[in-house]
Amino acid sequence: MADERPTPGGxxxxxFVGACVAVAAPLVLSAAQQAxxxxxxTAHAAPDSAQGATGTPRYDPRTHYYGMGVDVSKCIGCxxxxxxxxxxxxxxxxxxxxxxxxxRYVIHENAEATVDSPNGGIDGFPxxxxxxxxxxxxxxxxLCNHCANPPCVQVCPVGATFSTEDGVVLVxxxxxxxxxxxxxxxxxxxxxxxxVSHTAQKCTFCYHRVVQGMVPAxxxxxxxxxxxxxxxxxxxxxxxxxRRFNAIxxxxxxxxxxxxxxxxxxxxxxx
Amino acid sequence: MARPFAPWRGFAAMPQQVRRLAVVIVLxxxxxxxxxxxxxxxxxxxxxxxxxxxVDSIAVLPIxxxxxxxxxxxxxxxxxxxxxxxxxxxxxxxCHGPEAAHTxxxxxxxxxxxxxxxxxxxxxxxxxxxxxxxxxxxxxxHNPVRNCFTCHNPHDPTPPRPPETCAACHGxxxxxxxxxxxxxxACTECHTADPRHAQAPRQFLPSKPASRExxxxxxxxxxxxxxxxxxxxxxxxxxxxxxxxxxxWQCHYPHYPEAR
Numbered sequence: 001m002a003d004e005r006p007t008p009g010g011x012x013x014x015x016f017v018g019a020c021v022a023v024a025a026p027l028v029l030s031a032a033q034q035a036x037x038x039x040x041x042t043a044h045a046a047p048d049s050a051q052g053a054t055g056t057p058r059y060d061p062r063t064h065y066y067g068m069g070v071d072v073s074k075c076i077g078c079x080x081x082x083x084x085x086x087x088x089x090x091x092x093x094x095x096x097x098x099x100x101x102x103x104r105y106v107i108h109e110n111a112e113a114t115v116d117s118p119n120g121g122i123d124g125f126p127x128x129x130x131x132x133x134x135x136x137x138x139x140x141x142x143l144c145n146h147c148a149n150p151p152c153v154q155v156c157p158v159g160a161t162f163s164t165e166d167g168v169v170l171v172x173x174x175x176x177x178x179x180x181x182x183x184x185x186x187x188x189x190x191x192x193x194x195x196v197s198h199t200a201q202k203c204t205f206c207y208h209r210v211v212q213g214m215v216p217a218x219x220x221x222x223x224x225x226x227x228x229x230x231x232x233x234x235x236x237x238x239x240x241x242x243r244r245f246n247a248i249x250x251x252x253x254x255x256x257x258x259x260x261x262x263x264x265x266x267x268x269x270x271x
Numbered sequence: 272m273a274r275p276f277a278p279w280r281g282f283a284a285m286p287q288q289v290r291r292l293a294v295v296i297v298l299x300x301x302x303x304x305x306x307x308x309x310x311x312x313x314x315x316x317x318x319x320x321x322x323x324x325x326v327d328s329i330a331v332l333p334i335x336x337x338x339x340x341x342x343x344x345x346x347x348x349x350x351x352x353x354x355x356x357x358x359x360x361x362x363x364x365x366c367h368g369p370e371a372a373h374t375x376x377x378x379x380x381x382x383x384x385x386x387x388x389x390x391x392x393x394x395x396x397x398x399x400x401x402x403x404x405x406x407x408x409x410x411x412x413h414n415p416v417r418n419c420f421t422c423h424n425p426h427d428p429t430p431p432r433p434p435e436t437c438a439a440c441h442g443x444x445x446x447x448x449x450x451x452x453x454x455x456x457a458c459t460e461c462h463t464a465d466p467r468h469a470q471a472p473r474q475f476l477p478s479k480p481a482s483r484e485x486x487x488x489x490x491x492x493x494x495x496x497x498x499x500x501x502x503x504x505x506x507x508x509x510x511x512x513x514x515x516x517x518x519x520w521q522c523h524y525p526h527y528p529e530a531r
Contacts (some may be wrong), residue, residue: 018282018294061326076401078394080365087369088335104400124393125400136464137400162321172325175312208332217336221365223394224405 017050043196059211064166066205067232067260068219069242070141072267074226077102079121081218081227088217095119097192099203100143100218101140105269109133113269122232140270141226143218144169144190144203145259152182152202161200165258167232168207172200187255198262205229232260335369338362342370349426356427357406366390366425391419391483397442406440433469440472444526451527455500461485461525483510486519 030199085100086093095118102121106114106128117127121139128137146169153169155162160176163169171182176199183191183200191202206216210229214220219229239262246264252271253259262268282290317323340365343350353359364370372380385391388410397407414422422430437458438445448454458464464477480486488498489505497503514522523529 014290055277059330069303076394076405077398080393084336084364084369089332100274106400124396125398125414128399134399137402138402159315159320159322162325164326165318170326170329172322174328175325186480207329209334209336210526211330212334214334214336214338217369220336220338223361223365225360271479 061165061211064210065232065234066167066203066210067146067239067244067262068143068216068262069228069230069232069239069248070264071226071228071242071246071264072138072140072270073265074224075102075139076224076226077121077125078223079088079119079124080221080223081141082120083122084217084221085203088209089202089204092195094195097195099201100191103140104128104137105140105267106137107135107267107269109135111135115271136267138267140263140266141218142188142190144186144205145188145257145261146203146205147213147259149256149258151185151187151257155181155185156254157181164194164207166210166231168205168210169202170204170207171200171202171225173197173201176200178270187252187257188259240247273274336364337369337371337374339364341371341374352424353426356429358426374444386418386420391423397446399443403443407442408439409442409456429470437464448526452529455503455528480520480525482517486525490519 060216079102082098082101085091085098089099091097091099098120100120101117103115103117104121104125108114111185113129116125128134146167148163148167150161150163150169153163156162157179158175158177160172161169161182162172178193178198180193180200181236183193186202190199193199194201206214206218209216215229216227219227228238228242230237230242232239234240243262248262248264249266250259250262251266272405282293285293312322312324314323315321318326339362346363350363353361353363366385367382370380370382373382392408392410395406395408396410401407419425434440436445440456450454461480462477465475468475468477484491487510488494489503490508492507492509494505494507497505517523
């Protein structure tokens with residue numbers, strides 16, 4: 001084997017390459033350690049490591065688990081919730097993007113349901129066009145159900161949407177690649193692609209408010225108390241009382257998404 | 272001459288093709304870990320398959336609605352007035368808009384107060400989908416043109432004079448009854464209302480018929496024609512055989528008894 005013999009210089013080509021790799025690998029790894037603070041992750045989120053930088057150092061997400069109650073029989077369809085949500089969360093004002101919206105169901109005598117939601121209910125509802133008789137009619141506020149078993153989280157290819165420890169499904173806007181899988185996967189139509197940032201957006205339960213002990217904006221402005229916000233598992237919670245005194249249903253229970261938005265007096269026609 | 276494979280003799284003693292492959296594998300593994308170090312965000316995987324820092328960046332988003340408790344700190348009179356009214360459950364910011372800026376800069380940011388009829392009818396215009404009992408008006412017929420606050424103080428909306436007709440509050444039922452065979456009957460034919468019901472509707476509820484015999488006063492086979500409506504020909508049934516196990520309004524909606 002001719003190439004096994006040492007070269008006149010005392011080192012052959014393979015030994016040279018091997019030595020290069022042996023020297024370069026630790027250098028590269030240590031350089032990576034040095035460069036880490038400038039990584040794009042930390043450029044987006046300042047309070048990455050600082051515990052108190054969030055302004056709520058005492059907030060412990062592990063001691064909370066949030067849910068919402070919606071009493072359909074109390075909703076008057078004023079659209080305040082949808083309008084307040086847009087103001088609180090800087091949702092585009094066009095009539096195509098909503099984190100929460102109000103639907104009006106009109107059940108006709110042939111048992112067919114007409115559902116409309118002009119501009120999410122923000123501008124009110126025109127008088128219903130009733131051809132033939134109307135059996136009953138009602139409003140249904142809709143929003144992200146913050147499923148305990150969320151299909152949107154399952155399909156996200158990059159881990160940009162997730163369930164937090166306090167039971168809220170959030171979107172990491174700086175990590176979302178805008179592939180729209182989650183929008184397709186959501187059985188409740190609760191997600192949309194932001195027209196400017198081209199990332200998925202959805203209801204956050206006003207996470208920035210609830211970590212400060214406030215209620216979501218839609219709950220704050222609901223004039224009839226049709227929306228209730230609280231802890232799912234805590235005995236002393238407005239939501240627990242709501243679930244104790246009402247017959248509760250969730251939307252599309254057959255999908256096993258285990259929603260944490262609980263509906264009282266929900267009609268069977270509601271999809 | 273091929274030597275037998277003997278890794279214990281060291282890297283140099285390995286066959287040439289194994290050494291080449293080993294270098295390539297080491298390079299690939301190093302490249303993988305280097306790329307992963309740069310591409311995967313630092314807090315990814317701390318709490319789950321997501322970037323834990325994203326939660327913090329969402330938690331510090333600005334708040335626009337200050338909450339009704341913040342209003343009460345400076346405006347106790349308005350809050351106290353509202354607390355005793357039918358608008359007690361309505362948040363200040365439901366009408367005045369998001370006012371977190373007003374709490375930090377009370378002079379620079381003044382809340383708006385809606386003054387036109389279009390705002391109030393967002394909640395109070397008649398819509399059959401609204402729950403029964405919720406106060407609703409027909410914006411075209413109800414004191415047209417005048418602003419709502421000329422009669423109703425938004426912080427205590429009960430009007431100074433109680434409504435004189437049932438239809439003022441129960442427009443939904445009045446409209447239904449107006450096109451039904453019972454259109455000629457006054458509400459008081461079947462309901463007796465305490466006069467205080469107009470001021471405090473929930474405390475003083477009107478009476479409702481309780482028995483089949485009440486309907487039978489007009490609709491029993493042997494009932495005389497109603498005294499004040501001598502021309503009326505109400506349909507007659509034999510109370511003993513016509514659905515004896517039920518009260519009438521289980522099948523016939525009294526405000527529209529012939530509803531199909």
